[in-house]
Amino acid sequence: xxxxxxxxxxxxxxxxxxxxxxxxxxxxxxxxxxxxxxxxxxxxxxxxxxxxxxxxxxxxxxxxxxxxxxxxxxxxxxxxxxxxxxxxxxxxxxxxxxxxxxxxxxxxxxxxxxxxxxxxxxxxxxxxxxxxxxxxxxxxxxxxxxxxxxxxxxxxxxxxxxxxxxxxxxxxxxxxxxxxxxxxxxxxxxxxxxxxxxxxxxxxxxxxxxxxxxxxxxxxxxxxxxxxxxxxxxxxxxxxxxxxxxxxxxxxxxxxxxxxxxxxxxxxxxxxxxxxxxxxxxxxxxxxxxxxxxxxxxxxxxxxxx
Numbered sequence: 001x002x003x004x005x006x007x008x009x010x011x012x013x014x015x016x017x018x019x020x021x022x023x024x025x026x027x028x029x030x031x032x033x034x035x036x037x038x039x040x041x042x043x044x045x046x047x048x049x050x051x052x053x054x055x056x057x058x059x060x061x062x063x064x065x066x067x068x069x070x071x072x073x074x075x076x077x078x079x080x081x082x083x084x085x086x087x088x089x090x091x092x093x094x095x096x097x098x099x100x101x102x103x104x105x106x107x108x109x110x111x112x113x114x115x116x117x118x119x120x121x122x123x124x125x126x127x128x129x130x131x132x133x134x135x136x137x138x139x140x141x142x143x144x145x146x147x148x149x150x151x152x153x154x155x156x157x158x159x160x161x162x163x164x165x166x167x168x169x170x171x172x173x174x175x176x177x178x179x180x181x182x183x184x185x186x187x188x189x190x191x192x193x194x195x196x197x198x199x200x201x202x203x204x205x206x207x208x209x210x211x212x213x214x215x216x217x218x219x220x221x222x223x224x225x226x227x228x229x230x231x232x233x234x235x236x237x238x239x240x241x242x243x244x245x246x247x248x249x250x251x252x253x254x255x256x257x258x259x260x261x262x263x264x265x266x267x268x269x270x271x272x273x274x275x276x277x278x279x280x281x282x283x284x285x286x287x288x289x290x291x292x293x294x295x296x297x298x299x300x301x302x303x304x305x306x
Contacts, residue, residue: 007108010064011071015137021060021073025052030071033063033109035117037079038226039092040110045101047109048091059120061139063112067105074139076117095225099277107277115225116140119153122227126151154228159200160188161234162219162283163211165241171261171287172238173271174209174245175252183272184254186280188231201234209253210244213237219286222279233279235287258291 014020024030031049033040041048049066058075066072095114099107116139125132126144133142133151142151163172163186173184189204191197198216205211213236222231243253254271256264261284263269274280 006104008064008072008105008112010112011062014062014071015140017138020138021062024062024071024073025060027071030073031066032073032075033113034058034075034077035113036077036092038114038118039094040098040113041087041091042093042098042102043091045098045103047102047106047113059117059139061116061120063109063116072109074113074116074120076120095277096275100275111223111225115223115228116153118225118227123151155223155230156228157191157197158188158224158229158231159191159197159204159234160186160231160280160283161201161205161213161236162186162287163205163209163213163236163238164287165238165255168237168291170241170255170257171284172209172211172243172253172255173273173284174250174254175271177249177251181252183274184252184256185274185278186283187250188280190229197232197234201236205236208246208250210242210246212239214239219283220279222282224279231279233283235283258288261288 055075058077061074063072063074131146175181175184191200215237219233245253264273
C-alpha cells in the first residue's frame with residue numbers, strides 16, 4: 001500500500017457547488033490564505049491562515065481543505081489593502097524566501113496559492129472577443145458569456161537538467177547572464193511547440209552549453225509559479241567535456257568536482273548554488289549524494305574507488 005502524500009487536499013468535488021465561495025466565507029471555521037503580489041505571509045515557517053472577515057477587497061477562490069479538514073480559501077488582494085497593512089512587511093515572503101523552510105503540505109499550499117492568484121489577476125477578459133469573463137468552478141475556471149469559451153489556469157512545461165561528465169565525477173553548471181556570475185545552476189528551458197521533453201533537453205543543452213548528451217533520464221518535477229511553470233527535472237551524461245556557452249543567456253559554464261560541489265552546497269565553495277526551494281538544488285544534491293553513496297559502497301565491500 002502506498003503511503004498518502006502530505007499535500008494539499010484540493011477538494012475538487014466542492015468546485016461544482018453553486019455559490020460555494022459565498023457559503024464558505026460565512027462559515028466561522030473557514031481559513032483564508034492571502035496572496036499579495038506573489039507573496040504570502042509566513043510566520044515560524046508556517047503559512048499564515050486568517051478568517052474571511054479580516055480580508056477586504058479580493059479575488060476569491062477555493063484552495064481546498066487544510067490538515068484538519070477545514071476549508072481553505074484564497075484571497076488575492078491588491079498591492080495596498082487596509083485590512084492587511086498592519087501585518088509586518090518582513091512576514092510577506094516569496095517562494096525563494098520561504099519554500100525551503102515549509103513542510104510538504106504548506107509548500108504545496110504556497111505554490112498553489114501563488115499560481116492561482118496570478119491567474120485570477122491576469123486573466124479577466126476573453127482573449128478571443130474581449131468580453132469580461134465570469135468566474136466558474138470556485139475560482140478554477142472562467143467562461144465567456146459572448147463566445148461560450150472556457151478558460152483555465154495555464155501551466156507552461158520547462159525542462160531542467162543536471163549534466164555529469166562521461167566518468168560521472170564532475171557536474172556541469174552554467175551562470176545565467178541575469179545572475180551576473182553570482183550563481184551557477186543546472187540548465188533549463190521551455191518546451192517549444194511540437195517538441196517532446198527529450199528533444200527539448202537535447203536542444204537546450206546544445207544551445208546553451210554546446211554539449212551533446214546521452215543516457216537521459218527523468219528524475220522529478222516541481223511547480224514553479226513565476227508565473228506558471230512546471231519544471232521537469234532530468235539527469236544526463238555528456239558525450240564529451242567540450243563546452244561552449246552561448247554568451248547571451250549563459251555567460252559561463254564550469255565543470256565542478258564532487259568536492260567543489262560539496263563545499264558550494266555548504267556555502268564555502270567556488271560558486272553560489274540555487275536555494276533549497278528549487279528543483280535545481282535537489283538535482284545537484286541528488287548527483288552529489290549518489291557519488292558519496294557509491295564511494296561508501298565501494299569502501300564497505302573492499303573495492304578501491306577509481
